[in-house]
Amino acid sequence: MTSPTRSTPDRPPSVLRRIIAPLASLKLTVLLIALSIILVFTGTLAQRHQGIWDVLHTYFRAPIVFIPLDIFLSERSERSFAVPFPGGYTIGLLMLLNLIAAHALRFRVKARGRRLLTGAILVAVGVLSIFWFHTGPLPARILSDAGGYAGVLPLMLVGALFYAPLVAGCALTFARRAGIVLIHASLMLLLAGEGVTAATALETQMPIYVGATSNWSQDIREVELVLIDPSSPESDLTIAISQPALQRAASSGELIANPAMPVAILVDRYFPNSDIRPLSPGEQPSATAGFGVNVAAVGLPRVTGVDRNRSINVPAAIVTLLREGLPIGTYLVSPHLQLANFVPAEQEVRIADRPYRLAMRFRRFHKPYSMRLDAFHHDLYPATNIPKNFSSDIHISDPARSIDHEVKIKMNNPLRFEGETFFQSGYIPANHPGEPDLGTVLSVVKNPGWTIPYIACAAGLIGLVYQFGASLIRFLRRSTP
Known part of the structure; x- marks a missing residue:
């Protein structure tokens, strides 16, 4: 019983x-x-x-x-x-x-004892090897040697070797669900990668004339008002006021003051998007000095995301400089005011019998290195004006790190240097038809998380292949008499 x-x-x-x-x-x-x-x-x-x-x-x-x-x-x-x-x-x-x-x-850990320990060690080794691979110089070298985007497949194939310990560790730890774990991990990485990109990525452009040297790039989505002191023989002292500060001052009427500035600045008017036109007969200028005595700023609607001309917002402002509470002059400033393409026109201002220069330009980011454009090539298809290829012969110089070499940047074959990627995005056209182009325009992208999507896609691909392969093998075994 x-x-x-x-x-x-x-x-x-x-x-x-x-x-x-x-x-x-x-x-x-x-x-x-x-x-x-x-x-x-x-x-x-x-x-x-x-x-x-x-x-x-x-x-x-x-x-x-x-x-x-x-x-x-x-x-x-x-x-x-x-x-x-x-x-x-x-x-x-x-x-x-x-x-x-x-x-x-x-998801349950299936392994126990020594198997679990071995799986955990392999997962840790795999994560470290993947991190070492994607943060080192090898991915950029593979992409550059293969010719830009053609190097994505070789990059993933070489990277698969570094993923092997991770796959083996997941197989030991999670058994049949190892592939699903990798797929979920890839989705998590994609979400985290977008967060890293949103927090740290920066996209700017670097215009360089042929024969000229540049050590800065500019963000054409944001402007800055600069007051430049040229008195130092070594370098100019530049005080930059950001676009948000200009907008706040224009809406509140407060003065922009700083101990480093010899004047305070009152923003009388601010135009988020503008155009510059000559003054009409009898029209009173908004400015009392500088370029604004002959031209006026006209407000325009903001550029939208469906603008067919792919234009950008070009702000303008009317600013008054005050010294000890007394106005020195009122000036019209805008990136529209330029001596040539990408060369802002600076207005001379005398403050306490010392010369200063005033300008509004697109926000600049200075580099610890410099680039010289030795030659620019603009190839067309025969008998057409359709561009076939843009390329720039660049000389990179960084004396602090003993870097001095030449590179070629072409369409679909960018340069990766100092954590930034330089794409051939445009050119500075000639002043007259038939003349050679004046320079190049490089798109500069700084994205510390640029390898995360590669890691995520590789992990997802390996997870899908592993899961499908394991299911197929089990099915074939059951079908075999």
Whole structure:
């Protein structure tokens, strides 16, 4: 006679599990995907009235966005009701937490004892080898030697060797679910990579005339007002006032003052986008000195994301310089005022019997190295004006690190140097038809997280191949009599 088995009551879930469970919900996953679709849709519509970069920062790189309802109308109204909506940062962070929580609750470590220890060591070695590979000079060298984007496949093939310990460790630790673990890890990396890019990436341009040397790049989405003291024989002392500071001063009426500046600056008017025109007969100038006594600034609508001319916002401002509370002069400043392409015209200002220069230019980022353009090549298809190839012969110099060599930057074959990528993006045209082009325009991208998408895609690809291969082998074994 057998005794009846005694049933044991189910253990109540732990407090941590009860906290994590809502984050791991599949309903939350579906909700976040639906919210992301709505955000992408409204962000696309918003580009009819806003610039691409404005939409990127207000919709996708913000914790919350206020979506105006008039984006669904053909014309934008002056007064429109806005609906608060989770921004890209909020949705992305919740997606990342949802993935981590689901993985923590539903995926079990299958290995025990020595097998678990071996798997953990292999996973750690794999993570370190992947980190070493992608943060070292090898990826940039592979891409450059293969000719730009043609090096993506060789990069992934070489990188697969460094992923081998990670795959082996996941196989030992998670057994059949190793591929799914890698796929989930790739999704987490993609979300984290966008966060790194949003926080650290910077895209600028570097114009260089043939024979000239440059050690700066400029951000054409933002301007700065500079007051330059040329009295030092070694280098000019430049005081730069940022665009947000100019906008705040224009709206509040407050003075911009700093102990390093010999004057205070009053921003009388600020134009987010503008054009410059000659003064009409009898028209009174807004400025009392400089270029503004002959020309006037006209406000224009902001450039939108669907602008066919691919133009940019070019601000302008009317500023008054004050010394000890007394006005020295009122000046019109704008990047439109230039001596030549990419060469801003600086207005001379005398302050306490010392000469200074005043200008508004696109925001500059100075480099610890310099680049000289030795030659620029602009090849066309025969009997057409269609560009076939742009290329720049660049001489890089960095005496502090004993760097002095020549490189060639071509279309689809960028240069990677000092954590930045230099793309051939344009050129400075000649002043008259038939003359050679005057220089090059390089797009300079600094993105410390540029290798993260490669890591994520490689991990996802390996995970898919592993999962499919393991399932196929099990199926074939069951089918074999």
